[in-house]
Amino acid sequence: xxxxxxxxxxxxxxxxxxxxxxxxxxxxxxxxxxxxxxxxxxxxxxxxxxxxxxxxxxxxxxxxxxxxxxxxxxxxxxxxxxxxxxxxxxxxxxxxxxxxxxxxxxxxxxxxxxxxxxxxxxxxxxxxxxxxxxxxxxxxxxxxxxxxxxxxxxxxxxxxxxxxxxxxxxxxxxxxxxxxxxxxxxxxxxxxxxxxxxxxxxxxxxxxxxxxxxxxxxxxxxxxxxxxxx
Amino acid sequence: xxxxxxxxxxxxxxxxxxxxxxxxxxxxxxxxxxxxxxxxxxxxxxxxxxxxxxxxxxxxxxxxxxxxxxxxxxxxxxxxxxxxxxxxxxxxxxxxxxxxxxxxxxxxxxxxxxxxxxxxxxxxxxxxxxxxxxxxxxxxxxxxxxxxxxxxxxxxxxxxxxxxxxxxxxxxxxxxxxxxxxxxxxxxxxxxxxxxxxxxxxxxxxxxxxxxxxxxxxxxxxxxxxxxxxxxxxxxxxxxxxxxxxxxxxxxxxxxxxxxxxxxxxx
Amino acid sequence: xxxxxxxxxxxxxxxxxxxxxxxxxxxxxxxxxxxxxxxxxxxxxxxxxxxxxxxxxxxxxxxxxxxxxxxxxxxxxxxxxxxxxxxxxxxxxxxxxxxxxxxxxxxxxxxxxxxxxxxxxxxxxxxxxxxxxxxxxxxxxxxxxxxxxxxxxxxxxxxxxxxxxxxxxxxxxxxxxxxxxxxxxxxxxxxxxxxxxxxxxxxx
Numbered sequence: 016x017x018x019x020x021x022x023x024x025x026x027x028x029x030x031x032x033x034x035x036x037x038x039x040x041x042x043x044x045x046x047x048x049x050x051x052x053x054x055x056x057x058x059x060x061x062x063x064x065x066x067x068x069x070x071x072x073x074x075x076x077x078x079x080x081x082x083x084x085x086x087x088x089x090x091x092x093x094x095x096x097x098x099x100x101x102x103x104x105x106x107x108x109x110x111x112x113x114x115x116x117x118x119x120x121x122x123x124x125x126x127x128x129x130x131x132x133x134x135x136x137x138x139x140x141x142x143x144x145x146x147x148x149x150x151x152x153x154x155x156x157x158x159x160x161x162x163x164x165x166x167x168x169x170x171x172x173x174x175x176x177x178x179x180x181x182x183x184x185x186x187x188x189x190x191x192x193x194x195x196x197x198x199x200x201x202x203x204x205x206x207x208x209x210x211x212x213x214x215x216x217x218x219x220x221x222x223x224x225x226x227x228x229x230x231x232x233x234x235x236x237x238x239x240x241x242x243x244x245x
Numbered sequence: 246x247x248x249x250x251x252x253x254x255x256x257x258x259x260x261x262x263x264x265x266x267x268x269x270x271x272x273x274x275x276x277x278x279x280x281x282x283x284x285x286x287x288x289x290x291x292x293x294x295x296x297x298x299x300x301x302x303x304x305x306x307x308x309x310x311x312x313x314x315x316x317x318x319x320x321x322x323x324x325x326x327x328x329x330x331x332x333x334x335x336x337x338x339x340x341x342x343x344x345x346x347x348x349x350x351x352x353x354x355x356x357x358x359x360x361x362x363x364x365x366x367x368x369x370x371x372x373x374x375x376x377x378x379x380x381x382x383x384x385x386x387x388x389x390x391x392x393x394x395x396x397x398x399x400x401x402x403x404x405x406x407x408x409x410x411x412x413x414x415x416x417x418x419x420x421x422x423x424x425x426x427x428x429x430x431x432x433x434x435x436x437x438x439x440x441x442x443x444x445x446x447x448x449x450x451x452x453x454x455x456x457x458x459x460x461x462x463x464x465x466x467x468x469x470x471x472x473x474x475x476x477x478x479x480x481x482x483x484x485x486x487x488x489x490x491x492x493x494x495x496x497x498x499x500x501x502x503x504x505x506x507x508x509x510x511x512x
Numbered sequence: 513x514x515x516x517x518x519x520x521x522x523x524x525x526x527x528x529x530x531x532x533x534x535x536x537x538x539x540x541x542x543x544x545x546x547x548x549x550x551x552x553x554x555x556x557x558x559x560x561x562x563x564x565x566x567x568x569x570x571x572x573x574x575x576x577x578x579x580x581x582x583x584x585x586x587x588x589x590x591x592x593x594x595x596x597x598x599x600x601x602x603x604x605x606x607x608x609x610x611x612x613x614x615x616x617x618x619x620x621x622x623x624x625x626x627x628x629x630x631x632x633x634x635x636x637x638x639x640x641x642x643x644x645x646x647x648x649x650x651x652x653x654x655x656x657x658x659x660x661x662x663x664x665x666x667x668x669x670x671x672x673x674x675x676x677x678x679x680x681x682x683x684x685x686x687x688x689x690x691x692x693x694x695x696x697x698x699x700x701x702x703x704x705x706x707x708x709x710x711x712x713x714x715x716x
Contacts, residue, residue: 221705243693
C-alpha cells in the first residue's frame with residue numbers, strides 16, 4: 016500500500032481538485048455503473064438476498080477495483096498493447112483469487128454463501144471497463160479515485176437492493192459482525208396468530224431484477240437527463 | 246521509452262515475468278492460508294456433528310465441545326466391518342483418523358459414479374459399492390451418560406449437493422436428532438430442510454432395519470408411519486434427495502451397529 | 513437420458529440469465545434488436561460448448577487435488593485448485609481469440625455473423641460462470657460437461673432472443689419515461705425469470 020500512497024503524492028495536481036472530486040461523485044449518480052452504464056450486473060444480483068453478503072461483495076469489488084486500477088495505471092506504459100486484455104484479466108484474476116482465499120480463511124460462512132460469485136468478479140464488466148477506459152490512460156492518483164467512485168456506485172445499488180429484499184423477504188437486516196437482526200416481532204406472524212407473513216418472493220432471484228428496475232425508475236424520475244429515447 | 250513495447254521479444258518477456266510474479270504471489274497466499282481454511286472446515290464439521298446430538302456449538306468453541314462429547318471415531322466398510330478407530334485429539338492430515346475422511350468428496354468421486362452407472366442393476370451396484378475403497382465414518386458421542394451414534398449423510402438436491410448428520414440412539418435405529426444443510430437449494434422451499442421444523446420431524450422415528458429402504462421421505466402432507474416423514478411442500482425434489490441420501494449410507498451403519506450389538510450380547 | 517436431462521436443465525431450470533443472472537451485461541446491451549441478439553446468442557453457445565470441456569480437462573488433469581497423479585503417483589497431494597480462476601479465464605480468453613482467427617480464416621460467412629461478438633464474449637460472465645459451475649458440480653464425464661455447456665448456451669440464447677423480441681415490440685407501448693429502456697428491461701427480465709421458475713420442479 017505504501018508505494019501507492021507515494022505515487023499519489025507525486026502527482027502535481029492536488030488530489031482533491033474539482034476534477035478529481037467528480038471522479039468520486041459521478042459514478043454515484045450520473046454515471047452509476049449499474050443503473051446507467053449497465054456494467055457489472057452479473058455478480059451483483061445473485062448475492063443481494065442478505066445485506067451482509069452484499070456488503071462483503073462490495074468490499075471485495077472495492078479491493079479488486081482499487082488494486083486493478085492502480086496496478087494497471089502504474090504499468091500503463093509497460094503493458095504491450097497486443098496482450099493488454101490478457102494482462103488485465105490476469106491482474107484481476109490474481110486479485111480475485113487473493114480475495115477468495117482470504118474470505119475462505121477468515122469468513123468461511125460468508126465465503127460459502129458467495130460461492131462462485133466471488134470468482135465471477137473477474138468478469139465483472141465494471142472492473143474491466145474501468146481498466147480499459149480509465150486506468151490505461153491516467154496516472155495512479157486519479158485511477159485510485161476513479162476506482163473508489165465506481166466501486167461505491169456499485170456498492171450502494173447492491174446494498175440498497177439487499178436492504179429491500181431482506182426486509183421484505185426475511186423481515187430482518189444482517190450486518191457483518193452482528194448476524195441477522197429480526198425486527199418483526201414473532202407474534203405478528205400468521206403462524207403465531209398475527210397477520211404478517213414474510214414475502215418469500217423477494218428472496219427468489221427474479222425480484223432482484225424488479226427491485227433494480229424500480230431503483231432505476233426512481234433515479235431517472237429525479238434525474239431526468241438520464242431518460243432514454245426508446 | 247527506448248524499448249519497443251510491441252516487439253515480440255518484449256511481449257514474451259513481459260508475459261514470462263508476469264506469470265512468474267503472479268504465480269508465486271498466489272502460491273504464497275494459498276499456502277499460507279491453507280491451514281486456516283482447513284481448520285475452518287474442521288470446525289464446521291464439528292459444529293454440525295454436535296448439532297445432531299443437540300449440543301449448540303459455535304466455530305469458536307467447537308474443538309472444546311467436540312472433545313467433550315465425542316468419545317470415539319470409527320470408520321466402517323460397506324459390509325459393516327470396522328476399519329479404524331480413533332479417539333482423543335485430531336491430527337489434521339492423518340489419513341487413518343476417521344474424522345479426516347471427506348465423505349462429500351468420496352461421494353462425488355466414487356459413490357455417485359457407481360450409482361449412475363448401475364441404475365438398472367441393483368445387485369451389481371451393491372457388488373461394486375462393496376468393492377470400492379470407501380470407508381464411512383461414525384462418531385460415538387456421549388451426552389448425559391447416554392450413547393449416540395452420529396453418522397454423516399450426503400446426497401443431491403434439486404440444484405446441488407445436500408448433506409447432513411444423523412444421530413441415532415444406542416439401539417442403532419431410533420433417530421435422536423438430525424442436521425441438514427445444502428449449498429444452493431431454493432430459498433423458502435428446498436432450503437427449508439435445514440430449518441428445525443423439518444429436522445424435528447425425524448426425532449423418535451425409527452429405521453426399518455428389515456427392509457431395503459430403511460427410511461422414507463414422502464410428499465409434503467402425506468400420511469406417515471414410524472419409518473417415514475413427510476417432506477416439504479414445494480420442495481419435492483430436495484425432500485426426495487434427503488430420503489435418498491438417508492437410504493444410501495444409513496444401511497451401512499445399521500449393519501455395523503447390529504454387528505456390534507450382537508457381539509456385545511454374546512460377551 | 514442423463515445427457516438429455518442435463519441439457520434440458522441447462523436451458524430451462526438452471527437458465528444462466530433467469531436463475532443466475534450471468535452474462536447480464538451483454539444481455540442488456542445487445543438485446544435491442546432480434547438480429548444481433550441471435551448472433552450473440554449463437555456465439556455464446558459456440559464458445560460455451562468449446563470452453564467448458566477444455567476447462568473440464570484442465571480441472572480433471574491439472575487443477576484438482578490429486579489430479580496430477582497421471583504424471584507421477586507421488587503428486588497425489590498437490591492441490592492447484594487455487595489457480596482455477598486464473599486458468600479458466602486464461603483458457604477462455606485464448607480460446608476466444610483462437611476461435612476468432614480460425615473462424616475468420618475458414619468460415620468467412622460465419623465470421624461475418626459472429627465476428628463482432630466474439631471479443632465481447634471473453635468478459636461475458638456466463639462463460640466463466642459455465643466453467644465455475646462445471647467445477648462446482650463435478651460432472652463425472654467430459655460428455656456430461658460438454659452437454660451442460662451447450663445446454664447453458666442454448667438457455668442463454670433463448671433468453672436474449674426472447675428479451676430482444678419483447679424490446680422491439682415495447683417501443684410502441686406507453687412506458688413511463690423514466691422506465692424506458694433499461695428500467696423496463698430489468699422488470700420484464702424479472703417477470704420472465706418468475707415464469708421460468710415454474711420449470712423448477714420438473715424431473716427428467
